[in-house]
Amino acid sequence: MNDRYVRQTVLPEVGDAGQARLAGASVLIVGAGGLGCPVMQYLAGAGVGRLAIVDHDVVEETNLHRQPLYTMSDIGKPKVEVARVALQRFNPGLQIEVHAERLTPQNAARLVAGADVAIDAADSFAVTYILSDACQAAAKPLVSASVIGMTGYAGAFCGGGPSYRAVFPEVSVDGSTCATVGVLGTAVAVLGGLQAHLALHLLLGLVPTVLGRVVTFDARRLAFGGFGFAGSPEPDAFVPFIAPDAVTTDDLVVDLRSLEEAPASPFARARRLDVETVTSLATPLPSRRVVLCCRSGQRALMAADRLRERGIANLALVALG
Incomplete structure (x- = not known):
């Protein structure tokens, strides 16, 4: 040894x-x-x-x-x-x-x-x-x-x-x-x-x-x-993170960053909302997948929780770094 x-x-x-x-x-x-x-x-x-x-x-x-x-x-x-x-x-x-x-x-x-x-x-x-x-x-x-x-x-x-x-x-x-x-x-x-x-x-x-x-x-x-936390149950469902190149033209993309933070989004048709206003997407309920983007993923996770509470389950997250 x-x-x-x-x-x-x-x-x-x-x-x-x-x-x-x-x-x-x-x-x-x-x-x-x-x-x-x-x-x-x-x-x-x-x-x-x-x-x-x-x-x-x-x-x-x-x-x-x-x-x-x-x-x-x-x-x-x-x-x-x-x-x-x-x-x-x-x-x-x-x-x-x-x-x-x-x-x-x-x-x-x-x-x-x-x-x-x-x-x-x-x-x-x-x-x-x-x-x-x-x-x-x-x-x-x-x-x-x-x-x-x-x-x-x-x-x-x-x-x-x-x-x-x-x-x-x-x-x-x-x-x-x-x-x-x-x-x-x-x-x-x-x-x-x-x-x-x-x-x-x-x-x-x-x-x-x-x-x-x-x-x-x-x-x-x-x-x-x-x-x-031994024995803590696993969640029944969760919203996955995906890579930016996994976003498709059929997705409804929401960029949660402000214009001051990111003047240009990598997704040409992205809507600009924040965590407080993202629930506006629930009226009416969207028929396609909603992709939530931010820098670290933190705001995207919070926004996803709010949308799930309002019945939107087809979600994905992107951390843009």
């Missing part, structure tokens, strides 16, 4: 057998940003044999206070490529596979199929639901986290436990993001480190399982909390 792991193999919860399990494991990491950096570093440090990293973004200077895997010289470079070089330099024995693309409804199932555990580190509503749907269908565990400001959570879903949709069928519509509200780098590091720990817990098969549990963290009060 490699001496680099001796300080963890001495643990009875790991041992040589556990280290061998980690070496043979594959983890999908979606998001190479603030949450993804500690996830990647700690899983690579623990000796997880294969890491598949998905992120379409490039390094920006505003990332550096919470993404210490990157440096000033990396600005403008694809995050996944910089991460691959850094991780292979850190632990050359690992297989690092990178995908410089967004997670989409088209590629999610394929990416999840090759993983033992999937990690949602993208902090995106659309990615979380798309990844949860793919993991639920493939019976693969999902570790998801989110941090805004100085608070956040991490939890373990699917893989025999309830899906993210079972626990969070609805979302807030306040639209807060790291760019608008801000985020403290150390709060992100705590939650990203917790994600890595949850993944190792699952890969090692420790008991009791972390599936069906959420841990919350308030960095202002230095308080941890959480709750269990």
Whole structure:
């Protein structure tokens, strides 16, 4: 056994057998940003044999206070490529596979199929639901986290436990993001480190399982909390996310972004409404599929809930990024 792991193999919860399990494991990491950096570093440090990293973004200077895997010289470079070089330099024995693309409804199932555990580190509503749907269908565990400001959570879903949709069928519509509200780098590091720990817990098969549990963290009060959700029922029906190129000319497309936010819509015949006025579509009830679009998917999810309450069930969502 490699001496680099001796300080963890001495643990009875790991041992040589556990280290061998980690070496043979594959983890999908979606998001190479603030949450993804500690996830990647700690899983690579623990000796997880294969890491598949998905992120379409490039390094920006505003990332550096919470993404210490990157440096000033990396600005403008694809995050996944910089991460691959850094991780292979850190632990050359690992297989690092990178995908410089967004997670989409088209590629999610394929990416999840090759993983033992999937990690949602993208902090995106659309990615979380798309990844949860793919993991639920493939019976693969999902570790998801989110941090805004100085608070956040991490939890373990699917893989025999309830899906993210079972626990969070609805979302807030306040639209807060790291760019608008801000985020403290150390709060992100705590939650990203917790994600890595949850993944190792699952890969090692420790008991009791972390599936069906959420841990919350308030960095202002230095308080941890959480709750269990084992046994939560799956929703009878849900509105799926689709890719922009899956929208057809027969669809009634609604762009929920304001003209100030997005002067031009990628859909030529899109109607411009917001979450408050989208219920006008219910009079009369449309005969074709309604596709709701916004930047992150958050407003689309809220609008879909309002339309379903008014009897419109043929719906789809698009996150335009």
